[in-house]
Amino acid sequence: MVPGLVKIDGYSGLRRLFTQEFEVVPGSPDDERPANYFEFAYDWRRDNRYAARKLQELVNRKLPQWRDHSGAQDARVILVAHSMGGLISRYYLEVLQGWRDCRALITFGTPYRGSVNALGYLANGYKQLFLDLTEVMRSFTAAYQLLPIYRSVQTGQGFARVAEIDGIPGIDRDRAAAALRFHREIEEAVAANRKEADYFTQGYRILPVVGTRQKTFQSATLAGGRLTVAHVAPEGVPTFLADGDGTVPRVSAIPIELSNEFFDTFVAEKHSSLQNNGAMLEQLLERVKLMQAPELGGIRDVPPARPPVEQMPALALEVEDLYLAQEPVTIQAQTFNVEEPVGLVAEIVAIDGGAPMRLPLVRQEDSWGATLESLAAGSYRITLKTDWTGPEAPEPVHDVFAVVDGRG
Structure with missing residues (x-):
């Protein structure tokens, strides 16, 4: 966790x-025995180009080994990536030509167009207690590569990109421009690769998992030398798309060239837990199974229709990343397309073990809320759900937060 x-x-x-x-x-990357499942760790502080080249080295070593060992000379990789890992994968696939060896890229909350959260953090920090950590994060190239690449900052002259604006506190404009160039390299490589016939017949498919219904920063305003982030959609983004997973806006989690392709999987979940959401994992399992299936073109069937995501029951959860030991832990929630009467419950459990705490939420005017006056220092997992189950119940929403001793 980097709070904020x-x-x-x-x-x-x-x-x-x-x-x-x-x-x-x-x-293991360091083991020369043939294998077909790897967990790729990378240094998230460095330029994502560096991690992409390390990924290229891994695939170029391990894929031929597995082809020879298994006899499946047409074997290709399936990349599964969360958040920044999707940007690394895209650079490998497009700029470094990894698409020739890849069957699919599955991403969870990848900020293809950046995150206003990153802008707010680099400009303003997160609680005075973590000012020193903010200064360190400002030195990381990868943190700049999380900045939004679209016109999301409002000034006296209208909306502009971060790299086009002077005077944003904590932001080096030259480094912001260099980070934008990282994204442009991917876009230019996509345009060039799409001119090759093999890219469409033998290339990979992107399956983005997109978090929805959670309050997510969408834009920022620069005035008087101060940057203020907001949940209001910037110019060009419809208001009904102004949500996300609490960290990455919905529009950013959709790859640019898939903006109108509708291949996405939408789930009402927080960024921290997208990759562990039960409903999403069930869908992912079936999609990966299908990738292993023989040609099904001769089979004709009509899949059952699903209601649009805007009509499905869903929950939204708001909880701070970090609380000081002396301040109350506040929980806010909303329901969507859930019939009354309904009750909401938050289950909170310490990540290092212990019995879960069950906290009923209280109905307010247009939301739900609850407060815990004190929690011991530590990291916690929270699950928000209805007090009833069944096919009409919305899926639970999950997140994590920390409590620290502010005297330390």
Whole structure:
């Protein structure tokens, strides 16, 4: 967790899905034995180009080994990436030509167009207690590569990109321009690759998992030398799309060239837990199974219709990334397309163990709320759900937060 910038609730759900549901041979990047399942770690502080080249080295070593070992000379990789990992994967696939060896890229909350959260964090920090951490983060190239690449900052002259504006506190304009160039390299490579016939017949498919219904910063205003982030959509973004996973706006989690293709999977979930959401994992399992299936073109059937995502029951959860030990923990929630009467419950459990706390939420005018007056220092996982279950109940929403001793 970097409070105010990013938090991740682990990858145990994804690991179980692949290792228990499929016949995989786990391997290590440093082990020369043939394997077909790898967990790729990278230094998230460095330029994402560096990590993409390390990914290229791994695939170029391991894929031929597996082809020779298995006899499947047409074997290709499936990349599964969360958040920044999707940007690394895209640079590898498009700029470094990895698409020739890839079957699919599955991304969870990848900020293809950047995140206003990153802008707010780099400009303003997160709580005075973490000012020193903010200064360190401002030195990381990858943090700049999370900045929004669209016109999201309002000035006296209208909306502009971060790299086009002087005077944003905490932001080096030259470094912002260099980070924008990283994204433009991917876009230019996509345009060039799409001119090759093989790119469409033998290339990869992108399957983006997009978080929705959670309050997410969409824009910012620069006035009097101060940057203020807001949930209001910037110019050009419809208001009904002005949500996201709490970290990445909905429009940013959709790859640019798929803006009108409708291949996305939408789920009402927080950024930290997209990759562990039960409903999403069920969909992902079926999609990966289908990738292993023979040609099904001769089979004709009509899939059951699903209601639009805007009509499905859903929950939204708001909780701070970090609380000081002396301040109350506040929880806010909203419901969508849920029939009354309904009750909401938050289950809070310490990540290092302990019995869960069950906290009923109280109905307010247009939302729900609850307050815990004190929690011991530590990291916590929170689950928001209705007090009833069934096919009409919305899926639970999850997040993580920390409590620290402010005297330290």
